[in-house]
Amino acid sequence: MSIVTVRGLTRVFDVSKPWLNRAIERLPKRKLTAVSDVSFEIEERSIYALVGESGSGKSTIGKMVVGLLKPSGGEIKIEGVDLFREADGDTVKRIRSDIQMIFQDPFASLNPRWRVRDIIAEPVAAHGGDVKGLAEKLLEQVGLSAADAGKFPHEFSGGQRQRICVARALASEPKLIVCDEPTSALDVSVQAQVLNLMSDLKDSFGLTYLLISHDLTVVQHMADRIGVLYLGRLVEEAAPDDLFSAPLHPYTRMLLEAAPKIDGFGRDIEPPQGEIPDPINPPTGCAYHPRCPLATDQCKSERPALSADGGRRVACFRAGDMFQSNIRRPGLGGM
Numbered sequence: 001m002s003i004v005t006v007r008g009l010t011r012v013f014d015v016s017k018p019w020l021n022r023a024i025e026r027l028p029k030r031k032l033t034a035v036s037d038v039s040f041e042i043e044e045r046s047i048y049a050l051v052g053e054s055g056s057g058k059s060t061i062g063k064m065v066v067g068l069l070k071p072s073g074g075e076i077k078i079e080g081v082d083l084f085r086e087a088d089g090d091t092v093k094r095i096r097s098d099i100q101m102i103f104q105d106p107f108a109s110l111n112p113r114w115r116v117r118d119i120i121a122e123p124v125a126a127h128g129g130d131v132k133g134l135a136e137k138l139l140e141q142v143g144l145s146a147a148d149a150g151k152f153p154h155e156f157s158g159g160q161r162q163r164i165c166v167a168r169a170l171a172s173e174p175k176l177i178v179c180d181e182p183t184s185a186l187d188v189s190v191q192a193q194v195l196n197l198m199s200d201l202k203d204s205f206g207l208t209y210l211l212i213s214h215d216l217t218v219v220q221h222m223a224d225r226i227g228v229l230y231l232g233r234l235v236e237e238a239a240p241d242d243l244f245s246a247p248l249h250p251y252t253r254m255l256l257e258a259a260p261k262i263d264g265f266g267r268d269i270e271p272p273q274g275e276i277p278d279p280i281n282p283p284t285g286c287a288y289h290p291r292c293p294l295a296t297d298q299c300k301s302e303r304p305a306l307s308a309d310g311g312r313r314v315a316c317f318r319a320g321d322m323f324q325s326n327i328r329r330p331g332l333g334g335m
Contacts, residue, residue: 003176003208004042004065008074011035011060011232015280032280034060036232037074039306042208042225044175049211049219051255052229055276058212059104061229062178065210066101078176097127100169104181106161110153116164117149123172138167142197159190166197170205178210183218195222216259220244228252231279231287238312246326248314250292253322286316294318 016022016029035057042048050058063069065076067083075082081095100123103109110119120138121131136146142163153161162182169177179198183191195218201207213219219226220240228236228249236249247253254273274291277283285302289295298317306315316322 001044002041003044003079004048004210005077005080006041006061006065006074007039007077009035009038009061009064009071009076010073011057011064011069012072030280033282034232034279035064035071038229038232038234039074040227040234040237042176042210044208045202045206046224047202047209047211047222049213049223049226050229051213051216051219051226053255053276054214055231055279056229057232058214058229059180060232062101062180062210062212065176066099066178067096068101093127097123097172098175099178100172100174100176101178101180102162102165102169102182105185106158106165107153109165110161112153114152115149116151116153119153119164120149120168120171123168127172129172134171135167138170139164141170141201142167143193157190158186159193162186162190162194163197166194166201170201173205174207176208176210178212180212181214182211184213184215191218198222216244216255228255231276231282233287233315234306234313235288235316236312236314237306238314242312248309248312248319248322248326249288249316250294250318250322251288254291294321 011034013032013034014029015032017025017027021027022029038061040048050061052058060069064071070084076084078095078099081091083092083095086092116139117135120135124131124134135149139148140146144160144163153164156164182198183194186194198209199222202209211219211223223240226238226240226243227234228251230251236243236247236252243252244256247256277287277290283290284300286292286295286299286304289299292299296317304315304317306313309319
C-alpha cells in the first residue's frame with residue numbers, strides 16, 4: 001500500500017528582477033524549473049531515497065511533500081489525500097499531523113531560546129495534546145537522558161542535537177518522516193549512530209521515510225527503493241541491489257564511479273565531466289546529454305520518457321547499451 005503518491009510534480013520559481021528593473025533594462029522574466037514532471041510512490045513502512053548532485057531538486061521535493069512549498073503543477077497525495085486541493089480542514093489537519101521532517105542542520109532547526117522539553121513537545125502542544133513527560137520519554141528512546149529535557153540546544157554536540165530533532169519528529173506519532181540530508185553535518189562515526197537509530201525506530205514505530213541524501217553509501221544500506229534526480233528530473237528508479245550492480249542511466253553510473261570505495265585505492269576512473277547546466281536555460285532533449293559520453297542526436301533533440309523495465313524505471317535512449325556495458329564491466333556497487 002502506498003502512503004505517498006507523487007504524479008507529474010513540478011515546481012517553478014520566479015527569479016526575475018523587480019518589475020521596475022525589468023522595465024528600465026528591458027529584461028524578460030526569468031523562471032527556474034527546480035522540479036520537472038516527477039512521479040513516484042512510497043510504500044508504507046519503507047524507505048524511499050532521492051539522490052543526485054546539488055541543485056537536482058531533492059530538497060525542493062521534500063519541502064513540497066511536507067507542505068512547506070506548493071507545487072506549480074502535478075499532485076502529491078498523502079494517504080490518498082491531496083493536501084493542496086482538499087477542502088475539508090479537519091482532514092488536512094489530521095494528515096498533516098502524520099508528517100514530520102528532520103532537517104539537514106540540527107542546530108539551525110532548533111530554537112536556541114527554548115529548552116529541549118519545549119522543542120520536543122511543540123508538535124503535540126500545537127494541537128492541544130498532553131505533553132506531560134513526553135519529552136523525557138522520547139529522549140530516552142533516542143539514546144539521551146531524561147534529564148536533558150531541561151537543557152538548551154547549545155549544550156549538546158551535533159549528533160545529540162540530531163537525536164533531539166528525531167525525538168521532536170516522533171512526538172506527534174507520525175507515519176511519514178521526510179529526512180533532508182539528516183547526517184551530512186555530522187562526522188562519520190556519529191552518522192552511523194544516527195542512521196542506526198533511525199533504522200531501529202522505523203521498525204519500532206512502523207515509520208515510512210523519504211530519505212534525501214547525496215551519500216550513496218547511506219542510501220545503499222538503508223533504502224528499499226532509490227530515485228536518481230538530475231536537473232529536477234527523475235532519470236532512474238530501482239531497488240538498491242539493481243541500481244548499484246547494473247545502473248541503466250549514464251548519470252547513475254557517473255555517480256557510482258565518483259563515490260569513494262573502501263577498495264578503491266589506485267582505481268583508474270575518469271573524473272565526472274562538465275557541470276550541471278543552468279536550470280534557467282536547460283539543454284533541449286535529455287538534460288544530461290552535454291555531459292553524456294553516449295549521447296546521440298536523438299538525445300539532443302528528444303526528452304526520453306521514464307519507462308518501466310523489469311521492476312525499475314529509466315529515462316534513457318541508450319539504456320540497452322548501458323545494460324550490455326554492465327555485463328562487460330561488473331562490480332560498480334562494491335562500496
